[in-house]
Amino acid sequence: MKRILTTLSQKWPEYLLEILVITIGILGAFALNSWNENRKEAQLERQFLERLSDDLTKDIEEIDVSLKSVIARKECTEFLMKVVENPMLLEENPHYFITSIEYAGYTNKPSISDHTFEEIKSSGRLSAISNIEIRNALAVYYDEIENRKQYDFISQDIQLQYLNKRYGILSPEQQIAVGSFSFETDFTLEDALPVYDRMIGNKAFVAWLPAIAQSQTRSIQVFRALHKRASELKSQVDEELDK
Template sequence: MSWLRLMEEHIKSGKKSRVLTLIGEMWPAYLIEVLVIILGITITLALEEWRDVSREERLASIYNKNLQTDIATDLQTLQYTTGNTRALIDRGNELLAFADDPEKAPLSPGRLDTNLQMVLGRPDFISSDPTFSDLKSSGNLHLIKDIRLKNLLFAYYSLVQNIREVQDAERQATIVISAPYFLHAFPLGTGAGAGMPPRQLAALAKDIGFRNNVLLRVSNRKELLEDYERATTLAGQVRDALRAGE
């Protein structure tokens, strides 16, 4: 019988003086029992906290590895998209130089055809972001203890969202403005300008619509190229921070 139960029995029986005597005689035992209860509760809480911390550490490690995989995929995609965007801008600048002065920057029909196909391309960047999206939706962002890493992740994926919006706007501009012009001026498929006679080629250089549409494509891609380069830099910083936090 515990000391609390013993006191209760004595109080019910009306032996209060004996209760006080019992407390005076057995207080060390009572104190030990209280300490044992407190110690048991403390150990239980400590074990629960240890289990929670261990679980969160394992989960944080999984998120770290998955984020590294996503960032590595993005860096590969950015490398491809950036390279193709630079090539598009170079070919567009050739067409603009031809339109400005066909004698100083002449183009053969074959080169015109190659450049047109390149300029009409749309090498877009599609980010792989399932891990960061899960971190936000699941409320697990607190698992990232490194404030710098957390800030880098938000900066990077905010830029990714901005790139997505700019690419969508460029798609609309291409569909609404550029596509109708090029569909009317050139035949579909390859060989758009390959068989163009010299007289028609010379007339093309004077076509304001041709120059304006090529300039629009180049301008849009220059804006995107800057964003791709910034994203590449940020992604590299995120990758390094993730590796440091392993």
């Protein structure tokens, strides 16, 4: 560069040489600034992707817990429906029968971590994620989560109706026992027989069991689909981080 400037100084007027030096300086500063901005954007994108990956990991864990819970409660519901048709099943597991009356109608919804995505959207920095496929997948995933919220009241209403119809089937002592966090009671067939009689006499409760099973079946399908989508999205994000 020094040799070039020396040669130019011998041939060019001094003011032209000054203009050239200034221009080279401006272009160099612009290039350096552009490099710095690109580096900052790359760092910001990586931070977003790492946080999104952590959020999705938590989502998958939450969905797993909810899915296992709903599957277990559906099994409780199906057991109660079978007992209605075949009272002899009480002898096999009277304890499971009584606890099923308590837990069959409960709902469980995973807590989805959308804080990072909402922060990205609200700050207008979604374009910081350069992979368009990931941006689209994120939008679809979180839109689906948001859309599902409008149906939450249905499962909540089903649970409330179940609880209302269940009252009086268990004895007060049994109700207190199964509702305790330190629940250790082991119910016997002698405990279960009067509960069975009260359950059969509660026509509204018995009639409501298929609706509970149907709701749980839908929840299982939704949670499995959500688990699949979250896992695929996390794989995409992690692959982008590995590049």
